[in-house]
Amino acid sequence: MTGPEIHDDMAAAAVSAGTDGFPILPTDVAAELAALAELSAEEGPWASGGMALLARAGVFGRFIPTDCSGSAADEPTLIATLEAIAATCLTTALAVSQWAAAVRIIATADAAVRESLLPALARGETFTTVGISQLTTSRQHLGRPALVANRKGDDWQLDGLCPWVTGADACDTIVTGAATSDGGQLFFVVPTTATGIEMDPPLEMLALSGSRTAVVRFAAVAPAHVIEPPERNAARTGGLSTTALALGSSRAAIGVVRSEATRRELLDPIATGLERELAGLQGRLARAARDGIEPDDRDTLRGDANDLVLRAAQAALTASKGAGFVKGHPTERLVRESLFFLVWSCPQSVTTARLCELAGVS
Ligand SMILES: Cc1cc2nc3c(=O)[nH]c(=O)nc-3n(C[C@H](O)[C@H](O)[C@H](O)COP(=O)(O)OP(=O)(O)OC[C@H]3O[C@@H](n4cnc5c(N)ncnc54)[C@H](O)[C@@H]3O)c2cc1C
Secondary structure: OOHHHHHHHHHHHHHHOOOOOOOOOOHHHHHHHHHHHHHHHHHOHHHHOHHHHHHHOOOHHHHOOHHHOOOOOOHHHHHHHHHHHHHHOHHHHHHHHHHHHHHHHHOOOOHHHHHHHHHHHHOOOOOEEEEOHHHOOOOHHHOOOOEEEEEEOOEEEEEEEEEEEOOHHHOOEEEEEEEEOOOOEEEEEEEOOOOOEEEOOOOOOOOOHHHOOEEEEEEEEOOOEEEOOOOOOOOOOOOHHHHHHHHHHHHHHHHHHHHHHOOOHHHHHHHHHHHHHHHHHHHHHHHHHHHOOOHHHHHHHHHHHHHHHHHHHHHHHHHHHHHHHOOOOHHHHHHHHHHHHHOOOOOHHHHHHHHHHHHOOO
């Protein structure tokens, strides 16, 4: 199988995902995004035009309230949208998921902040991203907050770092979270051009280097806006978006097995088994998006999605044989990308269960 054939499969898979007939990712948009996937994986979806394409197609507007130039789609539609983008290009999906996480926080701000930021984000005139892992999964063992917010008269000042910021050098603002001296946490919107911000070069990673993820350092930075979290410790790991990306990536890998199965009958039951498992997880994810889900069940769902994405990628490689092992073949990229889910915003219970499984201990 050649690269372009696989891209076509990925685009077709993305188009077929819809809820209630809603065009989750219109055919032409999915095809264009698939055609940009290689460039997005290398240079990032901002430079490749992938993000602008989604903004033009109205995809960004779905995540934004109607009073701020958005179309405010329901949660199942948003989750299906992320899954469909991930089935086409995981680098773009990561960028969109971090954009969407930032937008969700901005949408809880007061009217003036919302109106000053959200309409331009909906239209793709500006881009934002999120740097909040220091509140949840990253640097927790160090015993002191990675980023602190101190009062300076009536204003705030940020010092420290965000260890992970996707698209840091491609975005206009970063939505971050910092610890305050009273033991609380606040969110802040910081322009990437603010005095005192320094960005390391984007990390060279096992996969997804096109996400331009970087360490961002803060030295006496004055944020543009402060946003009170709706509840204490509002930042959390393993949200449904992360599961959506894992299922989208699984879908791309299973598409490879299905495509190989058209030429090798032996692979048919393998593709069918994986497709059945994927459909079950998609159903659980859609129900969770519609009805809500308890934290423990949400983590279990993420763990099951992680399990599938790793197996599906290896099934795709096994089915692609040596050709899939050669650098540049879409399957080797899918295999590398599947490992991302072991480390990205992974709840501790999922990490622990995986490690026990790998070690054969209970
Ligand atoms: C490609 C990519 C993009 C990402 N993009 C974003 C983003 O845009 N925004 C965002 O907010 N987050 C992002 N994240 C962060 C992600 O959500 C997780 O927070 C992150 O992967 C956690 O890994 P860490 O190395 O920071 O963990 P840490 O817990 O900080 O571990 C780092 C190292 O510390 C050591 N260590 C860990 N625990 C202990 C301990 N208990 N005792 C002693 N030593 C210990 C280990 O050697 C470990 O390797 C991204 C992650 C990836 C991989």
